[in-house]
Amino acid sequence: MNSSSSTIAKYAAGVGTGIGHFFAGLAITLFATFYFLYDGGGIWSFLIKLAPNRARRRIDGAARTGWTSLVHYVRATILVAFSDAIGVLIVALILHVPGAAALAALVFLGAFVPLIGAFVSGFVAVFVALVMLGWVQALIMLAGIIAVMQLEGHILQPFLLGRAVKLHPLAVLLGIAIGVIVGGIVGALMSIPILAFAKTFVQYLAERKEPQVSADPVMIKAK
Incomplete structure (x- = not known):
């Protein structure tokens, strides 16, 4: 009886963890999507500044x-x-x-x-x-x-x-x-x-x- 209860608890914990990971990933995806749509240009401008000055124009053109x-x-x-x-x-x-x-x-x-x-x-x-x-x-x-x-x-x-x-x-x-x-x-x-x-x-x-x-x-x- 105790083994059955522990097995059920283990499966329930696994299912709960999976559901938690799913909703956490969904929330992060929605949050990131919102900011990509709202300020995608600003994010890209920040990233392109990390490249060397001579390569920025080429990288920007290639990405676009x-x-x-x-x-x-x-x-x-x-x-x-x-x-x-x-x-x-x-x-x-x-x-x-x-x-x-x-x-x-x-x-x-x-x-x-x-x-x-x-x-x-x-x-x-x-x-x-x-x-x-x-x-x-x-x-x-x-x-x-x-x-x-x-x-x-x-x-x-x-x-x-x-x-x-x-x-x-x-x-x-x-x-x-x-x-x-x-x-x-x-x-x-x-x-x-x-x-x-x-x-x-x-x-x-x-x-x-x-x-x-x-x-x-x-x-x-x-x-």
Whole structure:
């Protein structure tokens, strides 16, 4: 009896600690988000002053270019995810798959993980169609998801993302893997936007050369 009580108390303490950490992290996130939105420019001005004087202009330009690319990437990803969800929803409604709206919402969320997110979440719709309707409808559902993925990969992503944030598939895969290891699902969601920002940031620095400092005329005359 005492062992059971101690076990229950241990699990309750673990659950309470987890809930406390969650709300503490949520409060810190909301607090930081408020100040980033309210005084983001001031925070960046303070950070840029920590860099050497000669490098400040280049770092500021690289960061602003990277931020612009990140904004474009997020907007394009939202449009791609919405298109995937609409495509899956249409196929699911035609086949009368139960919970079509919920499946479309799952595909929308999964599409934020590049390469595998929408495809893996789409298989949930195939599984539901197989269990509830049969293998014929499941095959049709699978064909519809493949068609949606082909539309995404060959038309939507190249057109919307463009060359500014184009990443190699291997870099995307490794970025997702590292994000999962470091931060789980949140890390997988954040890894590719961070990678897109870093790519544009480094490209800007590599393409902008330092201005050459001309010799001092006084020193030349002295020689």
